[in-house]
Amino acid sequence: MLFAVRMDVSIPQDMDGKAKAELLANEKAYSQELQRKGEWQSIWRCVGEYANISIFDVSGNERLHEVLWGLPLFPYMTIDITPLAVHPSDVAVG
Amino acid sequence: MLFAVRMDVSIPQDMDGKAKAELLANEKAYSQELQRKGEWQSIWRCVGEYANISIFDVSGNERLHEVLWGLPLFPYMTIDITPLAVHPSDVAVG
Amino acid sequence: MLFAVRMDVSIPQDMDGKAKAELLANEKAYSQELQRKGEWQSIWRCVGEYANISIFDVSGNERLHEVLWGLPLFPYMTIDITPLAVHPSDVAVG
Amino acid sequence: MLFAVRMDVSIPQDMDGKAKAELLANEKAYSQELQRKGEWQSIWRCVGEYANISIFDVSGNERLHEVLWGLPLFPYMTIDITPLAVHPSDVAVG
Amino acid sequence: MLFAVRMDVSIPQDMDGKAKAELLANEKAYSQELQRKGEWQSIWRCVGEYANISIFDVSGNERLHEVLWGLPLFPYMTIDITPLAVHPSDVAVG
C-alpha cells in the first residue's frame, strides 16, 4: 500500500554538535534499513529546504505509523501524508 | 532532473458528456506517451480526490513547463511543483 | 484499516429539483449499503454544515478510493482523509 | 451528545524524562477512566503525527470543557472541536 | 447550552428580486420566532459585512443543527460554530 509522505525537519539551533551528528547518523541508518527492505521506496530532497518527499510501500496504516513514529528525527519533524492508489492512466496498469 | 508535481483537477459540471470523454481520452494518451518516453516517471491517484501526485524526470524547467502546459486537462488543473534533488540518505547514492 | 474522512457537500443551486432528489436518494442507498457491509463504520452530521465526518474500515487505500470515487455526490464534494492507527491509550488495546 | 475532537500534542523537547513519563502515564489513566465510563467513546492515533481523533459522548458543552480542560496534556495541546448530530443516512436511524 | 455562531451570507446576484424579498422575509420571521422562544438569544450585524454573530441557547447539538439547517438562507450561508461554557470570571457565577 503506497503513501506519499513529506517530512519537514527543524532541529533546535542549540543542540549539541555531537548529539546532532549521532542523531543524523541514526536517522540515516534507520532510513536505509527500511529502503533495503523495500518499505521506504523512494526518498528525495526538496530543493532548498530541510525536507524530503518519500514514497512508502507498507502493509497498511499501522505499519506506516510504526515506521514514522520510530524515526530518530520524529520529534523534530512535521509530517504530511497522502494515501495513494493506482492511477487509471498509469502505463503499468494497462 | 526530478520534480514532484501535484495536479488537482476540476472539470466544469456542465461540460458536454462527449467532449469530456474525448478530453479524458486525450489526457490519458498524452500521459502514457510521456510515461513510455520516461519523462513522466510515476503517477499515483490521491485517494478520495480528483488529483494525482507525479514524478517527472525531464531535461529542465523549460521542458517541464512544455509538458505541463500541453496537458489536455491543463485549463482545469491547479498545479503545485516541488523541485527535487538526490537525498543523502538514499541507498542508491551509497 | 481505519480512516477518518470528512466530506463537505456543495450542490449547485440551480440543479433541477427532481435530479437532486434522485441524487440524494442514490447517495443514501450507496452509503447505507456500505454501512451494512461494515466498511462505512460511522457517519455523523457536522452541526450547522452540509458536511459529515465518517469512519471507514476498509482493506486499504485502493478500496477506500473506490468507495469514495463511487459516491453519487463525489463530484460535489471536498474530501479530507486522515489515516488512523490504534491509539496506545485505547482501552480496547489493554 | 457527540463531539469529534482532534488533539495535537507538542511537548517541550527539554522536559525532564521522568516528569514526561509521569505526565504520559497520567494522561493514559485519565483517558482510560473516561473511556470506561463511556464518555470518551473512541480514540485513534493520526498516522505519523503526535495527534489523536476522538469521539466524545457527553452531557453537553460544560462537561466536554471540564473533560478537556482536565487533560494532563492540556497545556501542551491544540484542540479542535466539531459538534456532531445524527446523520439522516445513518442506518441506525432507519 | 450555549453556542456562538457566525453566519456569512452570499446570495447569488442574479436571484429574482421578488424571490429574494420573500426569502429575506422568511428568514426574518424564522429568526424572530426563535428569538421569542429564547433559543436564539442574541443576534448582531458584523459591521460592513453581510454577516451576523449570534448566541444560541438550545437543548444540545441535535437541536442546534435542526435550527440552523432550517434557516431559509442556509443554502447561501457559511456557518462557523463555537461551543461555549461558563467562564470562571463571569460575575454571574460568583
Next chain:
Amino acid sequence: MLFAVRMDVSIPQDMDGKAKAELLANEKAYSQELQRKGEWQSIWRCVGEYANISIFDVSGNERLHEVLWGLPLFPYMTIDITPLAVHPSDVAVG
C-alpha cells in the same frame, strides 16, 4: 457601542507558579470590575480552549483599546475584534 472580542491566552509554561496565580487573580478582578460597570457585557469560555468570547459595550474605539490594553493577561493574548451593529432581524428592534 458593541464589539465581539475573542481572546486566546498562551501563558509561558515556565512561568513561576505564584506569579501565575497572582496574574490570574488580577485578570479575574479586572474583568469582574468591568462586568459590574456594564462595559464587559458577557464572557464565555470557548469549550476545550484557553480562550474566551466576550461582548463589550463601550463608548468607542478609544475606550475599547484602553480596556483591552490594560488586561493583566494582555501580553499573553491574541485578540480578534468584530465591531457590531444592530441586526435588522433583532426582535428588540421591532
Next chain:
Amino acid sequence: MLFAVRMDVSIPQDMDGKAKAELLANEKAYSQELQRKGEWQSIWRCVGEYANISIFDVSGNERLHEVLWGLPLFPYMTIDITPLAVHPSDVAVG
C-alpha cells in the same frame, strides 16, 4: 471615531457596460459626498489591485455599517475593518 477599511472589488465580467458605468458613477458620487462631509477621511488606491484603503471618521459602529452597507458597490465588495485608536507616539498627541 476612526476606522481603517480595505475594500476589494470584484464586478461580474458579464455586467452590462451601461449598468456598470452607472454603478461606478453612483459609487463615486456616494464616496465624494461622504468625503465632503468629513466622514470618509481618506481614500487611496492599492497599487495594481481593484481595491482601496480608506480611513473613516464616524460617530460609531452603527454609522460605519450604514455607510458601508449603502455603498453602490457593496454587493461586489469584500470589506475588512480595523478599529483605530490614538497612537501614543503620534506627535499630534504631544
Next chain:
Amino acid sequence: MLFAVRMDVSIPQDMDGKAKAELLANEKAYSQELQRKGEWQSIWRCVGEYANISIFDVSGNERLHEVLWGLPLFPYMTIDITPLAVHPSDVAVG
C-alpha cells in the same frame, strides 16, 4: 509617494525592564522625528493589538526601506506594506 504600512510588535517577555523602556523611548523619538519631517504622515494604534497602521510619504522604495529598517523595534516587528496611488474618487483629485 504613499505607502500604507502595518507593523505588528512582539517584544520578548524576558526583556529587561530598563532595556525595554529605553527601546520604547527610542522608538517614539525616531517615529516623532519622521512625523515632524512629514515622511511618517499618520500613525494609528490598532485597537486591542500591539500594532499600528501608518501612512508614509517618502521619496521611494529605497527611502521607505531605510526608514523601516532603522526602526529601533524593527527586530521585533512583522511589517506588511501596501503601495498606494491616488484614487479616482478622491475629492482632492477633482
Next chain:
Amino acid sequence: MLFAVRMDVSIPQDMDGKAKAELLANEKAYSQELQRKGEWQSIWRCVGEYANISIFDVSGNERLHEVLWGLPLFPYMTIDITPLAVHPSDVAVG
C-alpha cells in the same frame, strides 16, 4: 524604482476563441512595448502555471498602478506586488 510583481491569470473558459486570441495579442503587444521602454525589465513564466513573475523599473507607485491597471488581461489577473530596494550584498553596489 524596482518592484517584483507576480500575475496569475484566469481567463473564463467560455470566452469566445476569437475574442481570446485578440486579448492575448493585445496583452503581448502591451507588454513588449513596456519592455522596450525599459519599464518592464524582466518577465518569466512560472513553470506549470498560467502566471508570470516580472520586474518593473518605474518612476513610482502611480506609474506602476497605471501600467498594471492598463493590462488587457487585468480583469482576469490576481496581482501580488513586492517593492524592492538595493540589497547590501549586491556586487553592483560594491
Next chain:
Amino acid sequence: MLFAVRMDVSIPQDMDGKAKAELLANEKAYSQELQRKGEWQSIWRCVGEYANISIFDVSGNERLHEVLWGLPLFPYMTIDITPLAVHPSDVAVG
C-alpha cells in the same frame, strides 16, 4: 536554468554580536562569489523585511540545492522557490 527564490531571514535575538557579524560577513562573501560566477543573477531587498528576492541561473535542481544548502544563513532562513521558464511575451525571445 532560472529560478526565483525568496529567502526570509530570522536570526535568534540572543546570538552573540561577534558571531553574528562573522555570519553576515560570510553570507555576503558567499553570495558575492556566486554573483560573480553568474549563478546568482540578481538579488534585491524586500522593502521593510529581512528578506530578499533573488534570481538564480544554475545548471539544474542539484546545483540550486547545493548553493542554497551552503548559505551561511541557511539554518535561519525560510526559502520559497519558483522554477522559471521563458515567457512567450519576452522581447528577448522574438
